[in-house]
Amino acid sequence: MKIGILGGGQLAQMLAQAGESLDMQFAFVAPEQDACAAPYGKHLMYPYLDPKAKEELENWADIVTYEFESIPVPLVEALEQVKPVHPSSQALTLASDRLNEKNMFNQQGIETAKFATVDSLQDLQIAVEKVGLPAILKTRRDGYDGKGQVVLRDQSQLEAAWESLSPVACILESMVNFKREVSIVASRNVDGDIAYYPLAENYHREGILRLSLSLQNDPKQKEAEEIIRKVMEKVGYVGTMAVELFDLGDKFAANELSPRVHNSGHWSMDGAIASQFKNHLLAIANQPLQDTSLQNATAMVNLIGAIPDKDLVAEIPNAVLYDYGKEPKPGRKVGHINISADGDNDEDFIPNVIKVLDMVGQQELIGELLKSSFYK
Ligand SMILES: Nc1ncnc2c1ncn2[C@@H]1O[C@H](COP(=O)(O)OP(=O)(O)O)[C@@H](O)[C@H]1O
Ligand SMILES: [Mg+2]
Known part of the structure; x- marks a missing residue:
């Protein structure tokens, strides 16, 4: 095919x-x-x-x-x-504009941050009254890896923020005080069968995903599955999709959806029987979807701007380095490393993840890892 x-x-x-x-x-x-x-x-x-x-x-x-x-x-x-x-142009239209996305979530009864559209400095002033501060001004289209976003903390910053993004259409979102960020990845085939991946817990720095942790039996798995199911069924979606969620403790607020395979699903290449990539292809070819369940706890560490010494990575058990073969540039995703546990009682697993974080200069995330719901 x-x-x-x-x-x-x-x-x-x-x-x-x-x-x-x-x-x-x-x-x-x-x-x-x-x-x-x-x-x-x-x-x-x-x-x-x-x-x-x-x-x-x-x-x-x-x-x-x-x-x-x-x-x-x-x-x-x-x-x-x-x-x-697959996915359809309808799904693309929805997902390529943050305003469409948020309206759709709300129409489906899915919460989001408070938001308002901004097409001028005057709109921004009105939006701040509605949404409050701190808030994030984002371009409606073409943003990725935190690009096209400005954080607003006080009134004096409005004009400069608008100048830096204008004249493109924007959205102002209230800053969400989340307990953790997770994402749900699922694949849906032409027949409408859906396979859900275990939730991933995600850590960003400078707006770029750095670390994703696959979660086993998370208490909020079903709630997240309901959210992505509603979205997929609403648009008759076919393929793999990700929905990024802010966990507010008592509920989720949806951040954004991706009409494609997603960085927070890369752990599935080593942690699940069938990866998000394989299931995307099976879904669009309308074949039966394969097993998404977690085989071994897996952490994914993004390689931003540089590939570390491959010989040193090779010394870490159950760590697999993916080098995309891209020219290294600051802030550019050039690869990732998946680190998997060897069975349920692998005492070296967390130390191995720490070694990788250390190697890529993300020592600051080690504390986050040890506090995460992954480390129990
Ligand atoms: N409203 C918000 N409140 C709190 N944090 C946010 C908000 N919007 C974005 N962020 C943070 O910035 C990251 C990137 O923003 P996102 O809207 O997902 O843009 P991108 O398209 O670049 O992924 C999010 O994963 C989250 O960590
Ligand atoms: Mg995002």
């Missing part, structure tokens, strides 16, 4: 790796010469809106999917006329 992917980054790369055992071939539409997925299939190097991109993909692929939410919706809509495209 031939799978066309819009986007050629690490998510496309890991989808293609997962597809090898499913007898799938891949083509990637990616304008970048150095797209890191390119060695895993056919690289259609065109700007997304170049008519050749659509034409060549449509001639080649049986099914089309995408790996990030800033893909132009018109391209997905046009492909949908001629090929099965």
